[in-house]
Amino acid sequence: MTKDNTDSKTYDLADRTFKFSQDLLKCCRKLRQDHITKPVISQLIRSGTSIGANYSEADSANSKKDFINKISISKKEANETKYWLKLMTEFTPEHTVDLQVLFREAQELHLIFSAIIRKASNKIPVSNV
Numbered sequence: 039m040t041k042d043n044t045d046s047k048t049y050d051l052a053d054r055t056f057k058f059s060q061d062l063l064k065c066c067r068k069l070r071q072d073h074i075t076k077p078v079i080s081q082l083i084r085s086g087t088s089i090g091a092n093y094s095e096a097d098s099a100n101s102k103k104d105f106i107n108k109i110s111i112s113k114k115e116a117n118e119t120k121y122w123l124k125l126m127t128e129f130t131p132e133h134t135v136d137l138q139v140l141f142r143e144a145q146e147l148h149l150i151f152s153a154i155i156r157k158a159s160n161k162i163p164v165s166n167v
Contacts, residue, residue, distance in 0.1 A: 051093060051150065052090070052093065052094060052097060054147070055089050055090030055093045055094075055112075055147065056090050058086065058089065058090065058140070058143050058144070058147065059086060059087045059089070059090050061139075061140060061143070062082070062083070062086040062087065062119075062140055063083065063087070065133065065136045065137065065140060066079050066082060066083055068133060068136070069126065069130050069133060070130055070132075074129060075126070075129055075130065078122055078125055078126055078129070079126070081118075081122050082119065082122035082123065082126060085115045085118040085119045085122060086115070086119045086122075086140075086144070088111075088112075088115040089112050089115045089116050089119065089144075089147060090112075092108050092109075092111040092112040092115060093108070093109070093112045093151075095108045096108030096109045096112065102158060105158060106155055106158050106159060109151050109154050109155055109158070110151075110155060112147070112151050113148055113151035113152060113155065116144050116145075116147045116148040116151060117144075117148055119140075119144045120141055120144045120145060120148070123137050123140055123141045123144060124141065127141075
């Protein structure tokens with residue numbers, strides 16, 4: 039029996055980060071672009087889509103250290119994305135609702151990556167010196 043995910047937020051993390059990128063790009067297309075907002079939107083797109091790209095690399099990491107490094111980058115990118123989303127909310131208040139939805143998802147991803155890092159770091163053996 040398969041579970042219907044239409045009302046659930048249970049996603050594979052690769053799917054979830056990909057969907058976040060899609061939603062972010064759709065939102066950015068709607069944002070007003072002028073000499074102030076254009077560079078911010080560009081930064082938002084870079085950091086927001088980098089979350090999933092780095093998670094994808096972590097998923098095929100060669101070592102636990104490499105895995106933690108890539109997940110840490112995803113976490114940092116999620117944090118940076120929250121910054122740009124908050125800034126865009128100030129300059130495009132007509133899109134506050136969409137930007138807040140994205141902010142909440144970026145926050146959830148940040149927390150998920152933090153938990154993954156914590157769990158993975160506890161499993162790394164410390165060498166005797």
